[in-house]
Amino acid sequence: MSSAVPGALPEEALLRCADEPIAVPGAVQPHGVLLAVTEPDLAVVVASANAQELFGRSVAGLDQVLGAADLAALRGGLAGDLAELNPLRVQVSGAEMDVVVHRADGLLLTEWEPVFGAEQVGAAWHRRLPAVLQRLSATATLDELTDVLARDVRTVTGFDRVMVYRFDAEWNGEVIAEDRREDLEPFLGLRYPASDIPAQARALYATNWMRIIPDAGYRPVPLDPPLTPSTGRPLDLSGAMLRSVSPVHLEYLANMGVVASMSVSLIDGGRLWGLIACHHYAGPHRPSYADRVAAEFLGRTASLLLPTTVAAGEQSGIVEVASRQAQLAAVVGRTPRGLAAALADGEVTALDLLPAGGAAVRLDGQLRLLGATPPADRVEPLVRALLAAGRPVTDAVSGVLPDAADLAGTASGVLAVEVPGGREDFLAWFRPETVREVTWGGNPYTSKTAQTAAGPRLSPRRSFDAWSETVRETAQPWRPHEVAAARTLAGDLADAALSRAAEDNRLAGALQRTLLLGELPAVPGFALAARYLPSAEDVVGGDWYDLVPLPGGTVSIVLGDVAGHGLAAAAVTAQLRHALRAHLLRAPGPGAALDGLNEVIAALLPGEMATAVVVELDPATGDVVIANAGHLPVLHVTSAGAQFLSDGRGPALGLLDSAGYRETRIRLSGEDRLLLFSDGLVERGRGGLESGLAALREAAGSAAAEPEALLDALLAALDPPRTDDVTLLGIART
Amino acid sequence: MTREPFVLFDVERTTVAGRPALTVRGELDLATAPQLGNAVDAQLAAVPRGFVLDLTHTVFMDSSGARELVRSARKASAAGVELHVLAPHRNGPVRLTIDLLELGAAVPIVESEASIGLAERDATP
Numbered sequence: 001m002s003s004a005v006p007g008a009l010p011e012e013a014l015l016r017c018a019d020e021p022i023a024v025p026g027a028v029q030p031h032g033v034l035l036a037v038t039e040p041d042l043a044v045v046v047a048s049a050n051a052q053e054l055f056g057r058s059v060a061g062l063d064q065v066l067g068a069a070d071l072a073a074l075r076g077g078l079a080g081d082l083a084e085l086n087p088l089r090v091q092v093s094g095a096e097m098d099v100v101v102h103r104a105d106g107l108l109l110t111e112w113e114p115v116f117g118a119e120q121v122g123a124a125w126h127r128r129l130p131a132v133l134q135r136l137s138a139t140a141t142l143d144e145l146t147d148v149l150a151r152d153v154r155t156v157t158g159f160d161r162v163m164v165y166r167f168d169a170e171w172n173g174e175v176i177a178e179d180r181r182e183d184l185e186p187f188l189g190l191r192y193p194a195s196d197i198p199a200q201a202r203a204l205y206a207t208n209w210m211r212i213i214p215d216a217g218y219r220p221v222p223l224d225p226p227l228t229p230s231t232g233r234p235l236d237l238s239g240a241m242l243r244s245v246s247p248v249h250l251e252y253l254a255n256m257g258v259v260a261s262m263s264v265s266l267i268d269g270g271r272l273w274g275l276i277a278c279h280h281y282a283g284p285h286r287p288s289y290a291d292r293v294a295a296e297f298l299g300r301t302a303s304l305l306l307p308t309t310v311a312a313g314e315q316s317g318i319v320e321v322a323s324r325q326a327q328l329a330a331v332v333g334r335t336p337r338g339l340a341a342a343l344a345d346g347e348v349t350a351l352d353l354l355p356a357g358g359a360a361v362r363l364d365g366q367l368r369l370l371g372a373t374p375p376a377d378r379v380e381p382l383v384r385a386l387l388a389a390g391r392p393v394t395d396a397v398s399g400v401l402p403d404a405a406d407l408a409g410t411a412s413g414v415l416a417v418e419v420p421g422g423r424e425d426f427l428a429w430f431r432p433e434t435v436r437e438v439t440w441g442g443n444p445y446t447s448k449t450a451q452t453a454a455g456p457r458l459s460p461r462r463s464f465d466a467w468s469e470t471v472r473e474t475a476q477p478w479r480p481h482e483v484a485a486a487r488t489l490a491g492d493l494a495d496a497a498l499s500r501a502a503e504d505n506r507l508a509g510a511l512q513r514t515l516l517l518g519e520l521p522a523v524p525g526f527a528l529a530a531r532y533l534p535s536a537e538d539v540v541g542g543d544w545y546d547l548v549p550l551p552g553g554t555v556s557i558v559l560g561d562v563a564g565h566g567l568a569a570a571a572v573t574a575q576l577r578h579a580l581r582a583h584l585l586r587a588p589g590p591g592a593a594l595d596g597l598n599e600v601i602a603a604l605l606p607g608e609m610a611t612a613v614v615v616e617l618d619p620a621t622g623d624v625v626i627a628n629a630g631h632l633p634v635l636h637v638t639s640a641g642a643q644f645l646s647d648g649r650g651p652a653l654g655l656l657d658s659a660g661y662r663e664t665r666i667r668l669s670g671e672d673r674l675l676l677f678s679d680g681l682v683e684r685g686r687g688g689l690e691s692g693l694a695a696l697r698e699a700a701g702s703a704a705a706e707p708e709a710l711l712d713a714l715l716a717a718l719d720p721p722r723t724d725d726v727t728l729l730g731i732a733r734t
Numbered sequence: 735m736t737r738e739p740f741v742l743f744d745v746e747r748t749t750v751a752g753r754p755a756l757t758v759r760g761e762l763d764l765a766t767a768p769q770l771g772n773a774v775d776a777q778l779a780a781v782p783r784g785f786v787l788d789l790t791h792t793v794f795m796d797s798s799g800a801r802e803l804v805r806s807a808r809k810a811s812a813a814g815v816e817l818h819v820l821a822p823h824r825n826g827p828v829r830l831t832i833d834l835l836e837l838g839a840a841v842p843i844v845e846s847e848a849s850i851g852l853a854e855r856d857a858t859p
Contacts, residue, residue, distance in 0.1 A: 565798075651836035652836065688830075
C-alpha cells in the first residue's frame with residue numbers, strides 16, 4: 001500500500017492508547033452491580049458504588065441479599081461448571097435479577113443485572129433455535145453464512161444495525177454482511193482502519209466472546225475499594241460483562257451516533273477472524289441476558305462453520321490450479337530433457353499454472369520469460385533479492401524492495417520458488433499492479449490525537465462519511481494453494497533433474513562398458529592383462545583401452561583418456577575409440593594414426609582434449625613401436641629395473657590442428673614388460689603426480705612378471721583414490 | 735615438496751607484471767574448471783590489451799583443468815587479447831601436467847614474470 005494506516009498516527013499517542021488498562025478500568029457500567037466475594041464465605045471484598053442503590057442497603061455478604069433457596073442454588077452451582085449456573089435468576093427485595101458469576105483475582109465476581117428494563121425480544125428464541133441452526137449450517141458460501149448470521153442476530157437482539165465485520169491481515173476491518181433498519185444508510189462494503197480497534201482490545205476479544213454497552217452515554221460506576229486488598233491492584237474485569245469500556249471507545253461511538261452497542265467475536269482457530277458488531281441509534285438498548293447469550297451462541301456456531309465455508313469458497317480456484325499442476329507434472333515426467341523449453345513453449349506452460357500476468361523459468365542456468373514480465377535483465381536480480389530477503393511471496397514488491405517500484409506495471413506481486421539442486425534455478429510468477437478503490441468508513445488518515453495535560457492522547461475519528469482512496473503498487477494477493485502448487489512444480493523439476501542425472505550416468509556407464517573389452521584377444525607369445533576401475537563417485541570418466549589386430553600380423557594396444565566426465569565425455573570417448581581404430585587399420589604406424597585422430601578432434605570435436613598412447617607390437621619379433629599423444633609415459637620394466645619411455649611423444653590430442661607425432665622403438669625380450677596406465681592411478685595420491693610416478697616405478701621394479709599379478713600388485717601398492725577412473729594394461733612375453 | 739596453504743579453489747583478479755591477471759589458487763580440475771572459464775569470460779568482456787593467468791599458486795591441475803586453459807587461450811586469441819599463462823618450474827605438480835600434455839603447443843606458457851615483461855618490451859615498437 002502507498003501508506004500504512006498505523007503510520008499515519010503519532011506513535012506516542014498510539015502507545016499511550018496501547019497502555020490504556022482496558023482489562024482493569026476500576027469501574028463498571030451502571031446497568032448492573034458487581035460484588036466480588038470470597039469463597040466459600042461469600043463475604044463482599046469489592047463492590048461497585050451502585051450496590052447500595054440497588055439493594056437498598058450496604059452489602060457485607062451475599063447471605064444478606066439472597067433468600068435461602070437462591071443462596072443454596074448459588075452454592076450448589078459453584079461446585080460445578082459456572083457456565084451451567086449462569087444466569088441464576090434470583091429475587092432481591094421483590095425484584096427479579098439475573099446473576100452471572102465467574103472467577104478472577106482469586107475472587108468470585110458476581111454481576112447482578114435487573115431483569116426489568118431489559119428488552120426481551122427473543123422470548124421464543126429457544127423454540128426457534130433448531131431452525132436458526134439449520135439456516136446457518138445450510139449456507140454454502142461465506143456471503144450466505146454471514147447474511148444469515150447478521151439477520152438472525154438482529155432478530156434475536158433487536159439492534160438497529162447488525163454488521164459482520166472481517167479483519168484483513170493488517171487488522172483493517174471490512175463490513176461483509178449487514179442487516180439494518182430500513183431507513184439507515186448502508187455500511188456494507190465499508191472498511192475501517194486497524195486503529196479503530198486497538199491491539200489490546202483485539203487481544204481481549206479473542207478470549208472474551210461478547211461485549212455490551214447498553215448506553216454509551218453512561219457514567220462509570222467506580223469500584224470500592226479501588227484496589228483489591230489481596231492483590232493491591234484494581235480488580236481484573238477482563239471477563240466481566242459489566243466492564244466499563246475505554247472513554248476513547250465511548251467517544252468513538254458517540255461520534256458515529258451510536259447510543260448502544262454490542263459485539264460478538266468470530267474466532268477461527270483461536271484467532272480473531274471478525275466481529276458481529278451491533279449498533280443502536282434510537283436510544284439505549286439492553287437485550288436480556290438470555291438474548292445476548294443467544295447471539296453469542298450464534299457467533300460461536302458461525303465461528304465453527306467459518307473454516308469450512310471459507311475453504312469451500314476458494315475451492316473452485318484450488319481445483320483449477322490442481323488440475324494445471326497435474327498437467328505440468330505430466331509434462332515434466334515425460335520430458336526429462338529440454339524441460340525449460342517444455343515449460344515455456346509447450347501446450348501447458350508454467351504461466352498456465354496459476355492466474356498471473358507473467359512467469360519466468362530459469363532452468364540449467366537458462367532464463368525464459370512468459371507473458372508480461374519485467375525486462376529480462378531485471379528479472380533475475382529481482383527474484384534473487386526477494387529470495388535473499390526471505391520474502392519470495394509478496395503482493396507488494398515495492399514494500400520489500402523500494403528500488404523495484406518502477407516494475408509495478410508487471411511485477412507488483414511476485415511468487416518466487418527456488419528449484420532445489422544447487423544450480424540457482426528458480427520459477428517466478430508476476431502479477432501487475434491492481435489499482436483498487438477502497439472505501440473507508442471515514443478518512444483513516446485524519447489526525448487522531450488530542451492534546452491533553454498528560455501529553456498527546458489518542459482521540460477517535462469524528463468523520464465516518466465514506467471516504468475512498470486509491471491503493472497502488474499492490475497486486476492480487478497470492479493464495480496459499482497457489483504458493484503450494486508453485487512449490488510442488490519446483491520440487492517436480494528438481495526430482496526430474498536428479499533422475500535425469502542418474503539416467504545420464506546409467507547411459508554413460510553402458511557406453512563406457514562398450515568401450516572396454518570383455519576379454520582381451522589372444523596374442524601369440526604374449527600375455528596381456530587389463531584393469532578398469534570405474535570412479536566410485538558415481539561419475540563416468542573418459543578412460544578407454546583397445547586392442548586392434550592389424551592386417552600385417554601386428555597388434556595395436558591403445559590406452560586413452562578424454563578430459564572431462566559424464567555422458568559428454570563418454571560420447572567423445574566412443575567416437576575417438578572408433579576413429580582411432582579406423583586410422584590404425586589404414587595408417588602406416590601409430591604416429592600417423594594419432595595424427596589422423598588429432599585431425600578428427602580438430603575438425604569434429606573442437607574444444608575437446610584427449611590423450612592416448614599406442615603401442616604397436618609385432619608378436620613374432622617382440623618389436624614395439626610407440627607413439628604418445630600427451631599421455632602419461634609407458635613404463636618399461638626389465639630385469640635391470642623400470643623406466644618411463646620419454647621418447648616418441650607429442651602434444652595432447654586437440655591442442656593443434658596438425659601435430660606430427662613421433663614414434664619410438666624398443667624390443668621386448670626375456671621378462672620385459674610394458675605398462676600403460678591412466679592418470680587416475682598416479683595423480684591424486686600424496687605428493688601428486690610426480691610422487692605417484694615414482695611410486696609406480698618402484699613398485700613395478702619389484703613386482704611379479706606375469707601381467708595379471710603385476711597389475712594386482714601395482715593397484716595394491718599405489719591404492720589410488722576412487723575419485724577418478726583407473727585403467728592399467730600390462731604386456732609381457734610368455 | 736612444499737604445498738601451498740590449503741585453498742579449495744579461488745580465482746582472484748590481481749595484477750601480474752603490470753597487467754591485469756587472474757590468480758588461480760587451489761585445485762584446478764573437473765569440478766573447478768568451469769569457474770575459471772567464467773572468470774576468463776568476464777576478464778575478456780572488459781577487452782584488455784592482454785592479461786595473465788597466474789598458476790603460481792595452483793596446487794593441482796588435471797586434464798579437465800588443462801582443457802580449460804586451452805579453451806581460454808583460444809577465446810583470448812579470438813578476441814585479439816594477448817594471454818600469458820604463468821606456470822613457474824618450481825610449481826612441479828602443475829608444470830609436470832603442462833609438460834606431459836605439451837600444452838605449450840596451444841597455450842602461451844611462460845615461466846616467470848620477467849618473461850612477460852620481455853614479451854611486453856618486444857611488443858612495444
